[in-house]
Amino acid sequence: MAVEIRFTAASVAKVRFAVSPLGETVLALRILLGTGGHVVHRPWVRKARPLLAGECELPLLRALIAGPMPSFLFPVPQERLPSMAAELELLRATEEAFFRREYGAVAGVPADEAPEPAAVLPRLAQALHRCHDLLIAPQWGRMRAVLEADVARRALTLVDGGVQALFAELHRDIAWDGGQLVVHGRRAPHAVYTVDAGGHGLVLLPSVFNWPNVGVDKSPVAAASIRYPAVGVGLLWEPLPPEQAGLSTVLGHxxxxxxxxxxxxxxxxxxxxxxxxxxxxxxxHLGALRGAGLVSTQRKGRTALHLRTERAAHLLGAG
Structure with a gap:
């Protein structure tokens, strides 16, 4: 199914980027529950799946994530780099009618037969927070670096070539066509679903765990959103180089x-x-590394810049 996102001049002016730890947590769970994922994630899956085994809310998570996922699991971030806590607050604040409609669509029941949000959302937020701490937080530094680097790259494209150039390089399934954005689906290619960005704009979210696919929120409450595969995901789960792995044993990861x-x-x-x-x-940690002659620090006003020393570069095999 193709999705057409219709723009006004106001919504084009509100195209922005964001990174979503909640969205990555949900998509990671989808992979671990065996309903998605790509071979590129297998190294992570082998380590993460045993950690999920003791999660007490697996039935609830599986019910909402294993099939078509409700849009309330992906609230649009209000800032570029939100915390997991801030995104969970958005999840807990899901409007009742919207929650019932989306939950009913997933469960195959009428909206008026869906449970009360208060009976589901607090449990769901707690379970997702727990899963984030178990599965995502230990890797978030590397993941965030990949996602932020992708945003920086896209921002340069936007500056150099404008909106049309930005959309042209996001993904092969995305095309800018006369004032609307078309995301081509692989299933039912001749069916078309329309999303109106209105005056709320469009949020572009680079993703690790949605790689290599594009995801579109078909039921936006405010801004429309697209999750696209971040550049560099293929390198994310590669093992540490031997020199760094050896240093991790001595210095700590x-x-x-x-x-x-x-x-x-x-x-x-x-x-x-x-x-x-x-x-x-x-x-x-920097204090300890400076004491060992492995890091130097230069202060300019209130800002301190750190750089590894030549000794550290040799230890890493980069000297």
């Missing part, structure tokens, strides 16, 4: 990852974002 990231000067906040840990934890 986090400190080895910090040294690997510091091939370029980075701030404490940037390192925290890449590794998915707190700035205070980054500062603590």
């Amino acid at each position: 986090t400190r080895a990852a910090l040294l690997a990231a510091l091939a370029e000067p980075l701030t404490t906040a940037a390192l925290a974002g890449r590794l998915g840990i707190t700035p205070s934890a980054v500062s603590q």
Whole structure:
């Protein structure tokens, strides 16, 4: 089925990017429950599937994720890099009529026979938070780096070539055609579903776990949204190089990852974002690495820039 997203001048002006930890958690669960995924994710699946076995809300998650998924699982982020907690708040605040309609469509019952949101959404949010902590948070630093790099690349395309150039390179199934965006489906290719972006715009979300496919929200409450495969996912689950793996044994995974990231000067906040840990934890690890002569720090006003030293580069095999 093809999806046509119709634009006004106002909605074109509101095209923006966002990264969604909640969306990635839901899509990761879909893979682990055996209803999707690509061979590129197999290294992650082998490690993650045993962690899911003890999750007590699996029946609820399976009921909502194993088949066609309700749109309330994918609230559109209100900022570019939302926290998981902020997205779960959006999920808990799902409007009742919308929840009933979407839940009923998935369960195959009329909307008025769907359960009360208060009976489902708190349990669902708690289960998704638990699954995020188990499955996504340990990898979020690497994932976020891939997703942010993709956004940066697309932003340059938008600056250099405009909206048409941006959509032309997002995915082979996406085409900009005279004021509307067409996402071509592989099933029922001659059927067409129309989504009106109205004045709310369009949010583009790079995705790891939706790779290599495109996903379109067919029931947007406000802004329309498209999840597209991020560039670089194929490298995400590759094992660490031997040198870095060896350093991880000696220094610990986090400190080895910090040294690997510091091939370029980075701030404490940037390192925290890449590794998915707190700035205070980054500062603590950097202090130890500086004491060992592996990191140098230069301060400019309130900003501190960190870079690995030549000694660290040699340890990583990059000297």
